[in-house]
Amino acid sequence: MRAGRVGVGLVLGYSPCVREIDPALARDFARALGPWFAAHQRDLEWRRTRDPYSIWVSEIMLQQTRVDTVRSYYTDFLRRFPDVGTLAAADEESVLQAWSGLGYYRRARLLHRGARYVHGELGGEVPATAEALRKVPGIGRYTAGAIASIAFDRPEPLVDGNVARVLSRLLDIDDPKHQGADAAVHWGWARAILEAGSPRVLAQALMELGATVCTPQNPRCDECPTRALCSAKAAGRQSLIPAPKKKSASTEHELWAVAIARRGRILMERRPAQGLLASLWCLPLLPRAGGRTRPRPAEIRAATGIQVRTVKGDAEAEPVRHVFSHRVWKLWPCTAAVVGDLEAPPGMMWIAAGERPSGGIPRVTEKILARLGY
DNA sequence: GAATCGTGGCG
DNA sequence: TCGCCAAGATT
Numbered sequence: 564m565r566a567g568r569v570g571v572g573l574v575l576g577y578s579p580c581v582r583e584i585d586p587a588l589a590r591d592f593a594r595a596l597g598p599w600f601a602a603h604q605r606d607l608e609w610r611r612t613r614d615p616y617s618i619w620v621s622e623i624m625l626q627q628t629r630v631d632t633v634r635s636y637y638t639d640f641l642r643r644f645p646d647v648g649t650l651a652a653a654d655e656e657s658v659l660q661a662w663s664g665l666g667y668y669r670r671a672r673l674l675h676r677g678a679r680y681v682h683g684e685l686g687g688e689v690p691a692t693a694e695a696l697r698k699v700p701g702i703g704r705y706t707a708g709a710i711a712s713i714a715f716d717r718p719e720p721l722v723d724g725n726v727a728r729v730l731s732r733l734l735d736i737d738d739p740k741h742q743g744a745d746a747a748v749h750w751g752w753a754r755a756i757l758e759a760g761s762p763r764v765l766a767q768a769l770m771e772l773g774a775t776v777c778t779p780q781n782p783r784c785d786e787c788p789t790r791a792l793c794s795a796k797a798a799g800r801q802s803l804i805p806a807p808k809k810k811s812a813s814t815e816h817e818l819w820a821v822a823i824a825r826r827g828r829i830l831m832e833r834r835p836a837q838g839l840l841a842s843l844w845c846l847p848l849l850p851r852a853g854g855r856t857r858p859r860p861a862e863i864r865a866a867t868g869i870q871v872r873t874v875k876g877d878a879e880a881e882p883v884r885h886v887f888s889h890r891v892w893k894l895w896p897c898t899a900a901v902v903g904d905l906e907a908p909p910g911m912m913w914i915a916a917g918e919r920p921s922g923g924i925p926r927v928t929e930k931i932l933a934r935l936g937y
Numbered sequence: 938g939a940a941t942c943g944t945g946g947c948g
Numbered sequence: 949t950c951g952c953c954a955a956g957a958t959t
Binding site: 628632666669670694838840885886887888925 | 940941942943945948
């Protein structure tokens, strides 16, 4: 039985998996972490401000998204929407346009809705407490803690994937059920750590340590300011924590991407308001069955309502492959010619090469357009 | 609780 | 090449 551990498992005879909060360890950890962060933190755009709105924007963008991807989006977004009022007054279309290519577009819609909530209901003041922040659309448990601690320097806990990994190793938590960001043990420890020093510094330091030192693979323990405190390191188990997650199956979809063309222009289509790539612009897509070289005009008409004449496919061409989080698209470009004038139907728009609809355009659309020379 | 929701970098 | 997964929230 390892010392310093408690839990019902102890009573039942199982291996105890959760360590109760030890204020002395939390304090020592914070004392090692703070100075390390001061010396080693990366120079990131959102660390140059204390503006709660700007930090809010950064936290939404950083959800499930790498720092290097976010940087340019963050700068451009704040130039375009410098404050809550500007974002609240903006069209959703322009917000999605600024988000194009960043992924998880629901975040943009929720951030926009959140700005309207803060502007309309709270007089434009971003809440300072995690409890109030949680009422803002798009702000969940993590983001509420992040904004409260980083922007307002309050000791409100935050646990993301980085923090969960750092703490799982610090405490040598071997039960996968208690290794994730939803584990109560991490939230308790995170609070204790933030209370032991500057919440603003320690919140960022916890994540910075996880991102740059206590990495998922090959952690750099020799560079870690807290290695002397780390139970996993002491046991030589740091590479076993956290345990690998089970992956959900990914389904593959083969689709025609139809370029309905007339005189150098093609039709773009706004996708449905719900589901994958909601409300974003793409080419009309339709299922590709059984290795045919091109879709039938009747299939295109059924999917788009548009009567086309000739349809050309390129049987030799490689499909455009696009991987989403839980599915894969194999897109086979084809061209369908329209004869005579055709007004763009509702939700559709003609574009020439280099033109784009105003609104959100996902990366997969750019891939297809590049293939087609648009 | 599980499924959904993008994209890109890295080993 | 391909699987992994990153400063998660919502339903």
